[in-house]
Every structure is written in structure tokens, then in C-alpha cells.
Amino acid sequence: MTKHHPSNDCLMEHAAGSLPVAQAACVSAHLSYCERCRRTDSQLKTVGGALLERLDPIPVSEALLDTVLARLEDPVPLTYTGQTAAAELPSLLQRLINGDFSQLVWKRITRSLSISYLSTGDTNYEFALYRIAAGGRIPEHTHGGGEMTLVLEGGFSDGRDSYHPGDFIYRDAEDKHAPVALDGEDCICLAVLDAPLRFTGWKHRWLNPFQQLHAG
Ligand SMILES: [Zn+2]
Structure with a gap:
């Protein structure tokens, strides 16, 4: 539930x-x-x-x-x-909900985080799966816009609460968070981020902290 x-x-x-x-x-x-x-x-x-x-x-x-x-x-x-x-989305979502992640390309961001970018045909939003290794932490961050998250597998905690498959979380741009995957199982989330085209450097601005952390 x-x-x-x-x-x-x-x-x-x-x-x-x-x-x-x-x-x-x-x-x-x-x-x-x-x-x-x-x-x-x-x-x-x-x-x-x-x-x-x-x-x-x-x-x-x-x-x-x-x-x-x-x-x-x-x-x-x-x-x-x-x-x-849009017509292809239901079958894509069905596959995601069934845990069929086998054919996706995962981009490794840090030791704990990989991202698989998916397309909805709407370039105003980043639509991606995040995989956080069991027990792994994502450094505290904010986004250039709102962020919808749906847990598909495993779970994570943000210090306020813990989230499990099916849980839906919305964070606005100011909301700082540092999710930590629960132990025992990788956490896979669907994340939809506002990424208006005017934020051309969005990906880099957001990924830079990770790269710095990784390097440091
Ligand atoms: Zn509901």
C-alpha cells in the first residue's frame, strides 16, 4: 500500500x-x-x-x-x-513497473548513482530512471525546477520519511534533499524534472557537484 x-x-x-x-x-x-x-x-x-x-x-x-x-x-x-x-508510454511504463530494466542504457554518475534517460517526446522535462545502490547516498542537491519521483524498486529515505514502491514524491525547486537508498536492494526511481530549454547548462550545473564529489 x-x-x-x-x-x-x-x-x-x-x-x-x-x-x-x-x-x-x-x-x-x-x-x-x-x-x-x-x-x-x-x-x-x-x-x-x-x-x-x-x-x-x-x-x-x-x-x-x-x-x-x-x-x-x-x-x-x-x-x-x-x-x-505518448502512445508508446503505457507499454514503456508497464515494462518499468514490471521491473524490466534490462534493455536500458545506464550512465554512471557516482559510485552510488546511475541514470537512464528515457524519452517522452517532451523536451521540457527530463524523464529518467535513477538507480541508487543499496545503502548509497546522493549528495544533497536542489534542482532548477520541480521534481516528481516515483519509487519502482527498493526504497530510499530522506531523513523525513522513507519511500517504497508506488510512493510518489514532489519536490519544488528550493527543496534540498539528500536521499539515501535503503539497505539490501538497489533503489530504482522514475524521476521527472522540469528542465525548460532555457536552462541549457542544466545537466552540467546539476551534475557538476557529483563530479566534484567523485573526484574529491
Ligand atoms: Zn495514490
């Missing part, structure tokens, strides 16, 4: 189809673990659909109504209309 879930706002955006494809894939992967969020997701979709189809008033909160109505005025997200690999 998963303990850490996407926020209600996040689930709402997911149900409304307005999350960028990389983030939507991460939330969808969480739903495959989490019955509670699956139920919320389908309720939100039902409410959204009912608002579109029916004139009869439906008892929903003002906030929800406002959000759904605001969505109707939004332009269609570009990430869903381009030549994204």
Missing part, C-alpha cells in the same frame, strides 16, 4: 488531461500502484465529463467547478498534439 500520493491539484490536472506528458506518465504510473488515487482520478473524470454533458446542477465544490470551468477555456496542451511518443 502506497503512503505518498500526488496532491489533489496534481490529480485534478491529470484527470483534466492538462499535465505535460512526462508528468502525466509519472502520475499514471503511480495510479497503477494506488487504488485510492485511481478512484479519485475516475471520480474527477466523471465530474468533468458530467459537467460537459449535463445541464442539471451537480453538487460539487466551488473550487472544483472553477478549476474545471477554467480548464475548458485553456488551449489544448501542445504536448498532447505533437508527434510525442
